[in-house]
Amino acid sequence: MDVLKRIPVREQDPEVRSHNFSEVCLGYNMEEAMEEASRCLKCKNAKCITGCPVSIDIPEFIKEVEAGNIESASKVIGQYSALPAVCGRVCPQESQCEERCIRGIKGEPVSIGKLERFVADWSRENHIKPEIPSVKNGKKVAVIGSGPAGLTCAGDLAKMGYEVTIFEALHEPGGVLVYGIPEFRLPKDTVVKTEIENVKALGVKIETNVVIGKSTTIDELMEEEGFDAVFVGSGAGLPKFMGIPGENANGVFSANEYLTRSNLMKAFDESYDTPIAAGKKVAVVGGGNVAMDAARTALRLGAEVYIVYRRSEEELPARVEEVHHAKEEGIIFKLLTNPKEILVDENGWVKGMICVEMELGEPDASGRRRPVEKSDSEFELEVDTVIMSLGTSPNPLISSTTRGLDINKYRCIIANEENGQTTKEGVFAGGDAVTGAATVILAMGAGKAAAKGIDEYLKNK
Amino acid sequence: MNQIIKKQILNPTVTLMEIDAPMIAKKAEPGQFIILRVDENGERIPLTIADYNREKGTVTIIFQIVGASTEALNHLNTGDYIQDFAGPLGKATETEGLKKVAVVGGGVGCAIAYPVAKKLHEQGCEVHSIVGFRNKDLVILEEEFKNASSKLVLMTDDGSYGEKGLVTDALKALIEDGNQYDTVITIGPLIMMKFVCSLTKTYGVKTIASMNPIMIDGTGMCGGCRLSVGGKTKFACVDGPDFEGFEIDFDEAIARSSIYKPFELKAHETLCNLYKMEVK
Numbered sequence: 134m135d136v137l138k139r140i141p142v143r144e145q146d147p148e149v150r151s152h153n154f155s156e157v158c159l160g161y162n163m164e165e166a167m168e169e170a171s172r173c174l175k176c177k178n179a180k181c182i183t184g185c186p187v188s189i190d191i192p193e194f195i196k197e198v199e200a201g202n203i204e205s206a207s208k209v210i211g212q213y214s215a216l217p218a219v220c221g222r223v224c225p226q227e228s229q230c231e232e233r234c235i236r237g238i239k240g241e242p243v244s245i246g247k248l249e250r251f252v253a254d255w256s257r258e259n260h261i262k263p264e265i266p267s268v269k270n271g272k273k274v275a276v277i278g279s280g281p282a283g284l285t286c287a288g289d290l291a292k293m294g295y296e297v298t299i300f301e302a303l304h305e306p307g308g309v310l311v312y313g314i315p316e317f318r319l320p321k322d323t324v325v326k327t328e329i330e331n332v333k334a335l336g337v338k339i340e341t342n343v344v345i346g347k348s349t350t351i352d353e354l355m356e357e358e359g360f361d362a363v364f365v366g367s368g369a370g371l372p373k374f375m376g377i378p379g380e381n382a383n384g385v386f387s388a389n390e391y392l393t394r395s396n397l398m399k400a401f402d403e404s405y406d407t408p409i410a411a412g413k414k415v416a417v418v419g420g421g422n423v424a425m426d427a428a429r430t431a432l433r434l435g436a437e438v439y440i441v442y443r444r445s446e447e448e449l450p451a452r453v454e455e456v457h458h459a460k461e462e463g464i465i466f467k468l469l470t471n472p473k474e475i476l477v478d479e480n481g482w483v484k485g486m487i488c489v490e491m492e493l494g495e496p497d498a499s500g501r502r503r504p505v506e507k508s509d510s511e512f513e514l515e516v517d518t519v520i521m522s523l524g525t526s527p528n529p530l531i532s533s534t535t536r537g538l539d540i541n542k543y544r545c546i547i548a549n550e551e552n553g554q555t556t557k558e559g560v561f562a563g564g565d566a567v568t569g570a571a572t573v574i575l576a577m578g579a580g581k582a583a584a585k586g587i588d589e590y591l592k593n594k
Numbered sequence: 595m596n597q598i599i600k601k602q603i604l605n606p607t608v609t610l611m612e613i614d615a616p617m618i619a620k621k622a623e624p625g626q627f628i629i630l631r632v633d634e635n636g637e638r639i640p641l642t643i644a645d646y647n648r649e650k651g652t653v654t655i656i657f658q659i660v661g662a663s664t665e666a667l668n669h670l671n672t673g674d675y676i677q678d679f680a681g682p683l684g685k686a687t688e689t690e691g692l693k694k695v696a697v698v699g700g701g702v703g704c705a706i707a708y709p710v711a712k713k714l715h716e717q718g719c720e721v722h723s724i725v726g727f728r729n730k731d732l733v734i735l736e737e738e739f740k741n742a743s744s745k746l747v748l749m750t751d752d753g754s755y756g757e758k759g760l761v762t763d764a765l766k767a768l769i770e771d772g773n774q775y776d777t778v779i780t781i782g783p784l785i786m787m788k789f790v791c792s793l794t795k796t797y798g799v800k801t802i803a804s805m806n807p808i809m810i811d812g813t814g815m816c817g818g819c820r821l822s823v824g825g826k827t828k829f830a831c832v833d834g835p836d837f838e839g840f841e842i843d844f845d846e847a848i849a850r851s852s853i854y855k856p857f858e859l860k861a862h863e864t865l866c867n868l869y870k871m872e873v874k
Contacts, residue, residue: 302813304631304638304678342680344813348617370815374827381822381846383853390816398637398810406662407637407810408857481849528814530832 137240140169142247147461151432154316154401157458158222161244163201166251170199172236173243180233181245186578187285189213191230191245198248207256210249211263215288215332216281216577218257218324219310221250224574225452257327262334270294272591275360277345277531280308281573282366282564284332285580286587290364291335293588298360300343305397308368309573312397313389315426317433318455321396346530351538355559361594362559362587365538365546366580367531369565373523375418379475380521384410384483388419388427388522395430412436412518416486418472419522420444421570425455427520428464438464439514443471443491443504469493469504473511475519486514525570535560545569552586553579561587596679599652601672604734607659608702609668610644616651618643618681624709625687625804625836628653629812631678632666639663640809640831642706643682653681656705656734662861669869683812684835687779687802689713694720696768696775697743698761698790700782701727706804707781708735712742720744722773724764726786730755762789769797777802780839784848791839801839805830807850821847 134140143159144150150157161169173195181191190209197206210217226232226246234242272295276287279301287297305311310325319325333339345351345367354360372387374380391409394400398407411434417427420442428438440459442449445468449456460466469491476485490510493502532540539547539556546555546562553561563579565571600612618628627642645654659668670676687710695714699707704725715721723743727733728751739746747764748756757764765778780790781804794801807819807830814832821828824841828834 302680303811304680342678343617344680344683347681347683347813348621370813372815372817374817374820376827381820381827381843381850383849387817390810390818393810393816399635405635405637406861408854408861410853410857481846481852525815528832530814 134168136172137236139172139241139244140165142244147463150317151462154433156320157317160254161247161251163203163255166198166248167201169244170195170248173199174235176235180235181230181243184230184233186229186574187213187581189249194252195243195245195248198252203252203255204259204261206252207261210252214577215285216328216573217249218253218328219281219319220574220577221246221248221253222319222324223314223572225572227453229574254324257323263331266292266294266335268294269296272296272361273298273359274587275300275351275354275358275363276366277351277363278302278308278366278368278564278566279306279329279339280366280368280564280576281310282368282566282576282580282583283308283364284329285577286364286366286563286584287337288332288335289581289584290587291332291337293584295588297336298338298340300345301339301341302344303397304341306339306341312393313423313426315392315396315430317429318426344530346534351531351535351560361591362561364553364580364583364587365531365555365560365562365566366564366576367528367566369525369527369545369570371526371528372521373525374521375472375523377472377474379477379483382475382477382483383481384412384518385475386518386520388417388423388520389525391427391520392423392430395434401430401434409434410518412516414516415439415518415520416441416472416514416516417520417522418442419524420449420451421522421524422451422455424522425451425459427522429459429462431518431520432462432464436518439467439516440464441467441470441472441486441488441514443469444502445469445493448501467514471504471506472519476513483517483519484515486516486519488512488514525565527566527569531566543569549586551582552589553583554586554590559590561590595675595677598670598672598674598676601670604656605732607732608656608705608734609659610654610656610705611667612652612654613676613679614651615653615679615681618653618679619646619648619651622646622653622682623686624689624713625706626682626684627812627835628655628679628681629683629809630655630667630676630680632663632670633677636666636677637663638678638810638812640683640806640812642804643709644705645709656702658702661858662865665862665865665869680812684831685833687713687804687836689717689719692719692776694722694773694775696722696724696765696773696778698765698778698780698782699723699725700761700786701732702734703782703786703804704735704739707779708738708742710779710781711739715742715744722768722775723747724749724761724768726750726761726764726782727755728752760789761786762793765790766793769794769799775799778839780804784844784851787839788844788848791842791844795840802836803839803842805835805837805842805847807847808853821850
């Protein structure tokens with residue numbers, strides 16, 4: 134074994150997987166995991182821990198994996214993370230824990246994410262359940278939204294003895310884990326469901342189909358329903374559109390709509406009722422993880438797919454692994470390209486998209502080189518479907534119906550980074566609702582910090 | 595899960611259901627809607643709240659059987675449960691300060707127009723209701739409208755009941771008669787609302803249309819329900835469903851409503867065959 138190289142992870146063949154919705158990455162088996170774990174140098178001042186937003190004691194759990202004590206490894210991770218099977222799969226480890234791994238200086242970093250995933254999957258398969266808290270403190274906390282931030286906050290609070298109720302607007306808990314990230318990256322019935330069951334096993338109640346701001350309000354929860362504190366983890370679910378001509382034509386979707394139909398409503402499966410106008414030639418506009426997810430979903434629904442992105446490959450915000458997978462599967466990248474207009478046929482359907490070529494100019498205030506249009510470079514891309522994946526912003530439904538809850542100019546809830554405290558007493562917030570669209574693990578980190586903040590607040594009250 | 599407390603067949607294609615939903619009943623206002631999912635494999639469909647009883651904790655929906663999901667819903671009976679029932683969603687119809695209003699409903703849209711007429715009537719507004727149906731067999735809520743209006747004009751396309759003609763004919767006659775309305779509120783098929791708006795525009799009477807685009811989540815996270823209003827993109831589920839009628843791009847809305855037509859037809863056919871097999 135070459136210690137400079139990672140133990141490769143088994144994956145489905147691109148030819149095969151581009152026609153199915155099963156998970157692409159198959160993960161390590163016990164032998165592979167133990168071997169990869171042996172590459173870890175078990176640093177005393179482990180840098181990897183500082184790269185993890187929830188500060189998992191990485192060398193400690195890897196030590197247990199190396200020895201084959203997976204249940205112990207699972208206990209170590211459980212002290213820090215409520216959703217290891219999810220994070221092991223969807224975290225951008227290359228810019229977090231693995232980026233700081235000492236092994237990475239002269240070779241490849243330890244596959245921390247894949248090891249975390251192995252531990253979580255093994256625990257699920259072997260029915261290892263989280264320890265149920267025995268002491269209750271009689272205080273009630275409401276959690277708004279059941280995405281990664283809400284689930285983490287609720288799980289941590291339950292462990293501290295609080296009586297926690299999560300309110301979810303959709304019919305299924307999980308937030309972006311169920312409606313956003315596709316099956317082929319994050320299996321729903323096994324991985325996501327089990328992680329949610331684990332949170333429920335801690336005594337957390339989940340009420341679905343409750344739209345806070347409509348069905349009831351935060352003020353009512355606190356004044357009438359007896360909740361001592363509230364955590365808002367409602368995410369950033371409001372899709373952006375470009376405002377170009379033709380954008381409301383039939384065949385133009387937000388990535389949120391396309392992915393919700395496919396993931397949450399299972400439109401890809403014929404035994405479910407929700408339809409999806411999948412398209413034969415699809416352009417996905419944008420370069421983030423959501424754009425990759427939408428593109429790879431469209432591909433699996435039988436389309437030829439283009440990613441249309443206005444900057445170059447280097448600036449693609451998506452995870453390197455996802456871009457790599459997308460390319461392997463045959464997604465065509467139209468980089469330095471920007472749409473100008475969507476062409477519509479006489480029945481109101483998309484028939485093409487006018488694009489323009491871009492080049493990168495001077496860096497802007499954020500340090501990113503600004504894309505500028507090349508003159509006379511307009512061309513027509515023949516497509517029948519366009520998926521807009523330009524990012525999302527927080528839904529104003531909650532902030533506009535809660536007295537004294539302030540938002541900034543991006544409509545994000547203003548909250549203290551350390552403890553999640555908002556401008557309203559007793560109300561805490563975290564995740565995309567505060568930061569705008571970010572990552573699953575950052576949302577979990579915020580949920581964790583807020584759980585601590587809520588505990589301190591209620592103890593001193 | 596929400597239980598069906600009462601089921602009533604209003605006409606061969608329209609059914610009323612009273613659903614146990616205390617949380618929604620507490621908050622519901624005319625013009626708002628709910629999203630429901632009939633069963634585990636079901637799709638999410640929006641239906642307007644036709645009535646509510648805050649004391650009993652119930653919400654009434656009235657739906658037309660137009661496809662697979664409404665067909666499946668209609669197969670449920672009193673005592674059965676609906677898998678998911680969320681709301682109230684959307685903004686309530688603005689009724690404050692209105693003194694004289696024409697409420698124009700078409701077909702099953704009358705079920706949505708009724709609570710609006712009722713609320714206006716209760717707050718002392720003079721309500722002229724104009725309701726239109728294809729024929730006598732399809733007439734619904736006649737008594738209810740009578741009680742909620744100072745004037746009721748019932749139209750049928752074929753003249754088999756009430757007056758013969760379209761709702762726009764009746765509205766035109768009332769306006770020509772000198773009735774000055776603060777607002778016309780119209781709820782019904784897109785094509786009907788489009789013609790109501792083009793009529794009232796010629797008279798300069800403010801008109802509100804209740805839109806019914808395709809929806810999924812109903813909470814503003816997907817934009818499936820978007821439409822152009824005054825040249826801007828709006829999400830009907832959170833910005834509406836009511837919009838200023840003259841500003842709406844009805845042709846675009848009509849085109850968008852047809853996105854899933856082929857799927858809908860196929861789903862309906864499959865389900866009907868399934869039910870036929872059950873009967874055998």
